Amino acid sequence: VLGGGAQGKQLYEELEEALIGADVGVEASARIVQAVRDDLKNEAHPETVRAALKAEIERVLESVERPAADSGDEPLVVMLVGVNGAGKTTTLAKLAARFKAERGPVIVAAADTFRAAAIDQLEVWCNRVGAEIIKQKQGSDPAAIAFDAVAAARARGIKTVLIDTAGRLQTKSNLMEELKKIARVAGRNLPGAPHETWLVLDATTGQNALSQAQVFKEAVPLTGVILAKLDSTAKGGVVIAIADRMKLPVRFVGIGESVEDLRPFDAHEFVEALFE
């Protein structure tokens, strides 16, 4: 039994440091460890403490899970957003393959009209997974493409629309305005669209992820997070604070660069990996 002595203190410090090392963040790590400490009242075996800590984190993550939106008879419109290079386009390809298998033909809106070869990149992916791409030439209005994609899906009874957007830093207010407009215009064609807006986060990102979630959520109604690149050595601990503070669930995790490298988020698996 540890008690409140030096040994107990050292264990809690070590656990806190392990969480910090997993990008959970200083404040969130301290809060989680303190919550467990209060609960166990400094009287527990190291194994009990560790198990309690895992359970607490799992609880935080699972408490914000919720099913995907239901668009009724209309197409489900999903928009992917996030900072530059996070993994949006690749994640979209993976989602397109998954949704196609589950729900039938998918329409993809190539709404990154800015970055060099962005449309080319998405086009290769759409050909590979058998999804139809709605695109215009580089420099055209991304909102118009999103609108056209939703209109096309509705006209042809296609059940899923996935919108790829250009990477943008949340510090660029004009780009956040552009994103608002894309969402607004999509909703003009189909009220309620986009039904799901997922922030793609690079698992190697540190505490800036929290600011990304906060600012993107101010611009568009974020309904979830996708943690890409979890096959890296990074643990993606940032999603814990995002769940706790913003009530955003992790929908999927990306675990590689191939189309099948996407898993639905499993809080238990995630927490186990956090302590490996």
Place this chain on the structure above:
Amino acid sequence: TLSDRLEGVFKKLRGQGRITERNIEEALREVRLALLEADVNIAVVREFIEHVKSKALGQEVLRSLTPEQHLIKFVAAELAVVMGGQARELDLKVRPPVKLMLVGLQGSGKTTSLAKLARFLKVERKRRPLMVSTDVRRPAAMEQLRVLGAQLDIPVAESHENEDPVDIAERAVKRAELGGFDAVLIDTAGRLQIDTELMDELARLKAVARPHHTILVADAMTGQEAANVAQGFHARLQLSGVILTKLDSDARGGAALSIRSVTGAPILFAGLGEKLEAFEVFHPDRLASRILG
């Protein structure tokens, strides 16, 4: 800000009587927190705090009328020193063509930075660069570099997705040597430092192309793993420099300290935006105060 928090610490310390060496510990704890919040790797933070403590800063801080200001200036100066002191020049004084190879994690900004660096060499250093993509994996990666080359009016060497990256690089170097280019910039596919097969590919690429500079392109918003990632690339490839991208974000950039600390490689350039002109020589002192927050 750290300044406010240190002020609070020293106010409380003064309230307890004279400030002693031992209560500098409390002030350093605030510095530690600031560095961790800035994403500096926890082991690197530990080492840096020890380093600061051992420099016997206690004395000067204790005698100062505004110890929090003195401590911050001292820590910022130490940070800047650890990060390489003054801005470092990219050494181009080699028999042409100077060869540069850019490596790093997926999505860190290699392709864009390669084009930015080529533009820098052309416009600021009056060189004739040739760019080449050895990324045979990412869809439209080669097209991406071609588009950037066209924007800059900088030639891009021939490459095909069904080729061996090493053959592509070799051919580009040969072309540069024959064709009056004095710089070759080699783009590589993003990869994880733990991917043995892809790290082997990179080592082979380096052995054949023999670049003068092997540069890690790292995202300024990278978290704790920046240390391990840099360590992994450095151990296999001997990095000669680093480009830190996306510094136009509001990420504190602690990854820079982690990377510099574990590799000793100088941070040469900062990526400051998506446009190709958004690129400058890196200034360690500026980043030092940003990291401290």
